[in-house]
Amino acid sequence: MADRVSVTFTLGGRISAADYEALASVIVAEGLSTEWDGPAFELSHRTEGEPLELFANGVAWGKVETLENFCADHGLAYHFWAGGFFAEWGAERIIYRGEGAPDSFIADESDRVLIDRGEVERRGSIEAVLAYFDAADFTVPPLVIEDEGDAAGKEVGHG
Template identity: 30%
Template structure:
């Protein structure tokens, strides 16, 4: 069964319309919704000009690996917060810029990145700390559907 935790993911970038059904199937697998207590995700109701925000509750480890993998495969930037489970794992924030590796950070239950004092003290210059803090933030662009259906 595993320990259960909530998740909130914000996704942006350009996705060919033909891949939307696959994405929606992954979202349905995790019972992701457009707000904490709303209806399940409906791809027909995508907001124009905004990133897609999805929420899930009671997910194993607070993880949605099929969604993460889909976004990475299709170059979709995302910011995912996963809640923690007391005695099992801490909350985390995972960032993906659309290419490269995902970056993960320890987080609070209210979706803020947390840096331990030992990590902060390791910086010798304030500007280096500020750069690291800025790197832990990511502005997610709107999710845009491209073209028609794929063959």
């Protein structure tokens, strides 16, 4: 039996209408909702002009790798938090800015970023430590659904 924890996942960026439908399928498969213990995700659950905020309790090992991979493949930024499980693993925040590699941060059960002595020593200065916290405070952009036939990126009214 899998160890299960709560997760939050906020994503944003630009995506085609067809890819948004594929994203919705991934979200449903991951068991995420726009509310804690809410209904299954539907296309209309997005709020126009906002990032998409998703929640779930009881996620096996706190992993939503299919969603993380989808976001990486489509250049969607995200802020992902997974709770810790007793002595097995600690809570974690992962930030992906839509390109490059995701950054992982030690967090607590309230998604507050923490730092340990080893990280402080690696950073070497208070300015570098503060930069660590700044990197963890990434603001996810709104999720914008583009009409595939419109090169200007006009939004499709799904919200």
